[in-house]
Amino acid sequence: MTVYYENESGITFDFPVQEQLEALVACVAETVGCPEEVEVNTTVVEKKEIHRMNREFRQVDRPTDVLSFPMMEYDAPADFAGEAFQSTKTVSPESGELLLGDIVLCADVVCSQAEEYGHSIRREFSFLVVHSMLHLFGYDHMEEGERLAMETLQRQIMEKVKINR
Numbered sequence: 001m002t003v004y005y006e007n008e009s010g011i012t013f014d015f016p017v018q019e020q021l022e023a024l025v026a027c028v029a030e031t032v033g034c035p036e037e038v039e040v041n042t043t044v045v046e047k048k049e050i051h052r053m054n055r056e057f058r059q060v061d062r063p064t065d066v067l068s069f070p071m072m073e074y075d076a077p078a079d080f081a082g083e084a085f086q087s088t089k090t091v092s093p094e095s096g097e098l099l100l101g102d103i104v105l106c107a108d109v110v111c112s113q114a115e116e117y118g119h120s121i122r123r124e125f126s127f128l129v130v131h132s133m134l135h136l137f138g139y140d141h142m143e144e145g146e147r148l149a150m151e152t153l154q155r156q157i158m159e160k161v162k163i164n165r
Contacts, residue, residue, distance in 0.1 A: 001026055002039040002095045009044045009107035015122040024126055027161050028133040031153065032078040039097040040136070042129070043104050050106040065109040066128040069102040074138030077149070085138075100136040103129060123163050130157045 003021045021042055029038050045053075051063040058067075071090040075082030092099040105128055114124035134150055141147035158164065 001029070001037050002092070002097055004039075004041045005044075006042070007044045007107070008049070009046045011044070011107035011111065013107075013121060013125065015125075017125075020122065020126060021129060023161055024129045024157075025133060027157050028130055028137070031157050031160070032134070032137050033080070034078070034098070034137070035080055036098040037095075038100050039092045039095050040100050040133070041102045043102065044107050044110075045104055047106055047108040050104060050109070053104060063106060063109060065106055065113060066132045067104040068132040068135035069104070070136045070138070071099050071101040072138075077134075077138040077140075077146075079138070100133075103132040103136070105129070105132075117165075119165055123165070126161065126163050127154065127158060130154055 001022065003018070003025050005018050005021055007017070021040075025038065025040050047063045050067065051061075053067055054060045054062065054064045057069075058064075072088045073084040075084045079085060090099040091097065105125065110124050110128060111121055114121045117124065131150075131154060134153060139146070139150045139153065141150045
């Protein structure tokens, strides 16, 4: 497993970010039954940058907490045998691992949401990484059934890594 991390925000976190990312990525991959080692890129940016990216890539003109940029498509969430996955499967030339995609987090929003929800910055950061990782595996929350399935997985994963509210 390879997890690249870059912090472009100027905000430092009071927990070992690289270690936390690796634990989260491994737990999500295991939970969804990913049959291969994975590579993920994670970048932390300022509010102005995530606002720009949200406008450019989602046509939503406001900042957000996290953006996910999956490399593969799935017939169904985490369907590694499906035709869509097999035809879009991307392997990193550097690591030889499954290149899941990119996660972009907004440090300002992570911090403000942690305060708003009354939990630690580590918990909010971790929850958003788990949420984004599930998107990289093809999960979504546009419809009620999808949302419930994704929320159930998020809870299970957060419990596995022992980060509760």
